[in-house]
Amino acid sequence: MSNLKALKEVAKDLSALIVEDSIAIQNQMRVFLEKLFDKVYVAKDGLEALEICRNYNPNIILTDIQMPRMNGYEFIESLNKINHSSKIVVCSAYGYSENIEIFLAQGITDFIQKPVNFDQLTNTLLKVIVGEKDEDDFEDELLKDLVIKKKSKAPITLINHYKGLPFIHEGIITLVKEDSIKVQTINVQVKAILKEKTSIIETNSFTIKVRLKEYDKQNNELIFNKLEKLEHSPKKREVIRVVPDEDFMASVFKKDYRYAFHVSTISTKAISFEVKFFDERIKLNESVNLTLSFNTYYSTSYHAAQTHKERVDSKATVLKIEKLENNLTKIVMLLDLSIANKKILEKYIYQREVAIVGEFKQISLE
Numbered sequence: 001m002s003n004l005k006a007l008k009e010v011a012k013d014l015s016a017l018i019v020e021d022s023i024a025i026q027n028q029m030r031v032f033l034e035k036l037f038d039k040v041y042v043a044k045d046g047l048e049a050l051e052i053c054r055n056y057n058p059n060i061i062l063t064d065i066q067m068p069r070m071n072g073y074e075f076i077e078s079l080n081k082i083n084h085s086s087k088i089v090v091c092s093a094y095g096y097s098e099n100i101e102i103f104l105a106q107g108i109t110d111f112i113q114k115p116v117n118f119d120q121l122t123n124t125l126l127k128v129i130v131g132e133k134d135e136d137d138f139e140d141e142l143l144k145d146l147v148i149k150k151k152s153k154a155p156i157t158l159i160n161h162y163k164g165l166p167f168i169h170e171g172i173i174t175l176v177k178e179d180s181i182k183v184q185t186i187n188v189q190v191k192a193i194l195k196e197k198t199s200i201i202e203t204n205s206f207t208i209k210v211r212l213k214e215y216d217k218q219n220n221e222l223i224f225n226k227l228e229k230l231e232h233s234p235k236k237r238e239v240i241r242v243v244p245d246e247d248f249m250a251s252v253f254k255k256d257y258r259y260a261f262h263v264s265t266i267s268t269k270a271i272s273f274e275v276k277f278f279d280e281r282i283k284l285n286e287s288v289n290l291t292l293s294f295n296t297y298y299s300t301s302y303h304a305a306q307t308h309k310e311r312v313d314s315k316a317t318v319l320k321i322e323k324l325e326n327n328l329t330k331i332v333m334l335l336d337l338s339i340a341n342k343k344i345l346e347k348y349i350y351q352r353e354v355a356i357v358g359e360f361k362q363i364s365l366e
Contacts, residue, residue: 019063046075160192163243
């Protein structure tokens, strides 16, 4: 059975309300819906729509946002103050991702981007009326928790990183399956997830790492699989950790040996390297000497920014040695910085943080 036939079957005894100030769009949607629903009501703004809701309590409401007299936000806010059982779908040219926090708070069921695609409208209405059923008999406690979050529309927290910096925003779970979940969130977080191909999801009861399987751009839904429960939250980092720029150099000295390793991240607490050909002479828990070379920038009201070459010498203790894919080895060392050197490194990390944020903003606009 086609989705249109399935929708006609499940909507034949239901009513729908179109809230739209454009007469042309209003007529298009009315003609389409009258072939499917038992009753179709029309309102040109939120005030008219509110009166129809009081009198008829339609099963489905399709509403625009930008309208005269009472806009969509005001209409939904007023509707939520009266006893209603309507499911609300927003049809707007204004993106879901930019307004997700408002929609979450107002209990909106779904969103359709204008101009309205009637295939998408059919699929959305079918999903809203029938619902995508969760498995209520999950034995796994994590999946049970995810189902509760989905049904209650409780916001979750998504955590991603771009060159070490965290991007943290809220989202909602729209579907839970045995091996995957669907999530909606704001556009900047979507960009970070598409870049990283993974994400961390947090609620008040769990933290999980997920892998991006697919992005449904039309419905603004991220599909994740390979759910892995974590013991610790990445939000609990004490210090900022960044990926350094290309001019950042590090040399490790042990007795008569000098190693120039590729630095993957740097903070005022620790430094991590990814090493292609690892020298087994470096051992866990031993102490080494470290020299860091990098540039910081200074400016005054009288001069343009000037580059200052910095050198920081420090003792370091090998905290972790971990084998990675592609014959790489990850080495993490704890730094023992003097107060003066710590301030120099803090300045670099702050300037690097500003540069990374600017870089990611540019990527988000592409």
